[in-house]
Amino acid sequence: NAGVMQNPRHLVRRRGQEARLRCSPMKGHSHVYWYRQLPEEGLKFMVYLQKENIIDESGMPKERFSAEFPKEGPSILRIQQVVRGDSAAYFCASSPRFSEQFFGPGTRLTVL
Amino acid sequence: AQTVTQSQPEMSVQEAETVTLSCTYDTSENNYYLFWYKQPPSRQMILVIRQEAYKQQNATENRFSVNFQKAAKSFSLKISDSQLGDTAMYFCAFMLDSGNTPLVFGKGTRLSVIA
Numbered sequence: 001n002a003g004v005m006q007n008p009r010h011l012v013r014r015r016g017q018e019a020r021l022r023c024s025p026m027k028g029h030s031h032v033y034w035y036r037q038l039p040e041e042g043l044k045f046m047v048y049l050q051k052e053n054i055i056d057e058s059g060m061p062k063e064r065f066s067a068e069f070p071k072e073g074p075s076i077l078r079i080q081q082v083v084r085g086d087s088a089a090y091f092c093a094s095s096p097r098f099s100e101q102f103f104g105p106g107t108r109l110t111v112l
Numbered sequence: 113a114q115t116v117t118q119s120q121p122e123m124s125v126q127e128a129e130t131v132t133l134s135c136t137y138d139t140s141e142n143n144y145y146l147f148w149y150k151q152p153p154s155r156q157m158i159l160v161i162r163q164e165a166y167k168q169q170n171a172t173e174n175r176f177s178v179n180f181q182k183a184a185k186s187f188s189l190k191i192s193d194s195q196l197g198d199t200a201m202y203f204c205a206f207m208l209d210s211g212n213t214p215l216v217f218g219k220g221t222r223l224s225v226i227a
């Protein structure tokens with residue numbers, strides 16, 4: 001059973017460009033969480049999704065950030081018009097119903 | 113809102129020795145889970161150990177054990193017989209037991225195991 005997959009592992013963008021981060025949950029997992037880790041910090045919750053639904057987006061900035069988890073395909077975290085402060089590691093975690101979360105390897109976003 | 117505090121930014125331990133990492137948390141809820149995650153230089157988040165708040169018995173996983181003090185809201189991690197591969201950031205995390213809820217993480221403790 002493959003683990004949580006994230007791609008790309010590293011992403012470099014210039015200020016003002018768009019960043020798209022993908023997360024494929026473990027087989028059988030229908031719950032996806034996105035977290036952001038700034039340098040020398042712990043992970044901070046951004047958004048929680050189930051298939052085709054955003055359940056909790058209380059940790060996600062209102063501007064420029066969006067997330068989706070379509071019926072088919074991976075979950076996508078999209079950051080429009082990136083700024084230097086968006087540079088961070090973005091982690092996705094998946095879980096089956098009411099259980100612990102399994103993390104992907106993360107995507108390190110660098111904004112030049 | 114729940115908070116998790118790790119008061120030791122950095123620690124070091126000699127190989128084969130024992131080290132204890134501290135974690136305190138704040139919540140008004142009664143049912144929850146606590147976790148310790150390890151993040152080595154590869155940045156992969158690896159679950160080390162979990163504790164259900166309703167269980168009085170402390171969780172153990174091989175060389176890793178916890179001291180869970182519910183009344184004091186304390187959840188420390190003990191690593192016995194430390195190995196060089198234990199060098200990593202360690203994060204304490206909290207999760208409510210009310211369906212799928214997000215993890216709340218502490219800021220982490222950087223552990224260095226010295227040969």
